[in-house]
Amino acid sequence: MGTxxxxxxxxxxxxxxxxxxxxxxxxxxxxxxxLVMDAxxxxxxxxxxxxNGDSSALYSRTVLDGNGSSATSARxxxxxxxxINYNGALVTTNPIVNTINIMSYANTSVNKTILVRNNSPSLxxxxxAGLYRSTSAISSLTLVLSGGHNFATGSKFTLFxxxxx
Amino acid sequence: xxPLLEMSGGxxxxxxxxxxxxxxFSPSFESIATVTVGAGGASSISFTSIPQTYKHLQIRAIYExxxxxxxxxxFTLNNDTTNQYRYHYLVGDGATASAGDSGGAxxxxxLGSGIQSTAQFAALILDILDYASTNKxxxxxxxxxxxxxxxxxxxxxxSLWTPSTAITRVDFTLQxxxxxxxxxxxxxxxxG
Numbered sequence: 001m002g003t004x005x006x007x008x009x010x011x012x013x014x015x016x017x018x019x020x021x022x023x024x025x026x027x028x029x030x031x032x033x034x035l036v037m038d039a040x041x042x043x044x045x046x047x048x049x050x051x052n053g054d055s056s057a058l059y060s061r062t063v064l065d066g067n068g069s070s071a072t073s074a075r076x077x078x079x080x081x082x083x084i085n086y087n088g089a090l091v092t093t094n095p096i097v098n099t100i101n102i103m104s105y106a107n108t109s110v111n112k113t114i115l116v117r118n119n120s121p122s123l124x125x126x127x128x129a130g131l132y133r134s135t136s137a138i139s140s141l142t143l144v145l146s147g148g149h150n151f152a153t154g155s156k157f158t159l160f161x162x163x164x165x
Numbered sequence: 166x167x168p169l170l171e172m173s174g175g176x177x178x179x180x181x182x183x184x185x186x187x188x189x190f191s192p193s194f195e196s197i198a199t200v201t202v203g204a205g206g207a208s209s210i211s212f213t214s215i216p217q218t219y220k221h222l223q224i225r226a227i228y229e230x231x232x233x234x235x236x237x238x239x240f241t242l243n244n245d246t247t248n249q250y251r252y253h254y255l256v257g258d259g260a261t262a263s264a265g266d267s268g269g270a271x272x273x274x275x276l277g278s279g280i281q282s283t284a285q286f287a288a289l290i291l292d293i294l295d296y297a298s299t300n301k302x303x304x305x306x307x308x309x310x311x312x313x314x315x316x317x318x319x320x321x322x323x324s325l326w327t328p329s330t331a332i333t334r335v336d337f338t339l340q341x342x343x344x345x346x347x348x349x350x351x352x353x354x355x356x357g
Contacts, residue, residue: 002195073257129310
């Protein structure tokens with residue numbers, strides 16, 4: 001028989017607006033991390049992701065998105081973070097839901113690949129493959145909104161750990 | 166316990182409680198097996214003798230190719246390489262969104278054209294729905310992608326395997342390449 005996994009590590013629902021959310025001291029005992037966010041903002045904004053407090057130019061992404069009339073693909077390279085939503089996706093009304101898979105996050109032999117499914121009912125949807133060019137184990141992650149905007153009260157973030165056999 | 170969550174502005178986070186209170190419900194997502202590639206590489210990744218006690222299967226993987234960036238990674242079920250598969254995919258290469266299919270019945274399922282890299286590890290999340298059923302054909306879906314800081318591919322795949330046979334084995338291969346060291350595939354079962 002298998003070993004139960006897919007453990008909730010931490011959940012928070014914001015009791016007041018916040019520009020960023022950080023999960024720190026992430027245990028290295030899992031294989032993958034899954035971050036699920038359900039959020040609105042105080043104004044139209046974008047959300048980006050960094051790891052280990054690292055804001056150096058080690059991030060990049062390839063994105064496939066659709067807005068109901070067309071599908072497009074784009075890339076950003078050598079960035080200081082990974083944008084994780086369809087452009088301008090966080091709004092004040094309908095929440096976005098992101099599922100962010102951080103694969104082999106504690107593996108010190110590989111750079112870190114993430115897969116994101118972004119659902120933005122007001123605008124569209126996006127699939128993102130991201131890269132953090134570091135072999136360091138990820139022990140913290142930070143989500144931050146652009147332009148100094150805030151996640152709205154009631155935005156919810158849940159971090160899960162999945163451990164392979 | 167060291168707090169895991171901080172918020173900007175010096176505000177303290179309040180944990181809202183466990184999202185899935187595992188002490189109240191039977192766990193439904195279980196790790197079954199893992200294959201990690203060693204120093205010599207591997208031509209294929211196989212899960213055999215898959216227990217029939219789950220409702221669905223999920224495979225989570227990172228993989229790097231020894232050659233042929235841009236090739237199409239594939240899978241087979243129950244070691245079947247006959248033309249009983251069809252697949253469709255939607256992918257983006259950083260410049261263009263495109264869709265395609267297998268062009269008819271073929272001998273393997275496809276994970277998405279071009280999602281294979283020699284430069285960085287691609288990631289894969291693949292679901293095999295109702296895998297143990299003996300009353301229906303099998304539908305497989307996947308999300309996969311890689312980024313190599315100047316190149317990359319991300320997309321969705323959907324595959325069909327027409328036999329009504331329960332699935333007991335899954336094999337993965339790369340197009341014209343081996344899996345490099347540290348490639349790792351993990352099999353999970355979801356109870357229904």
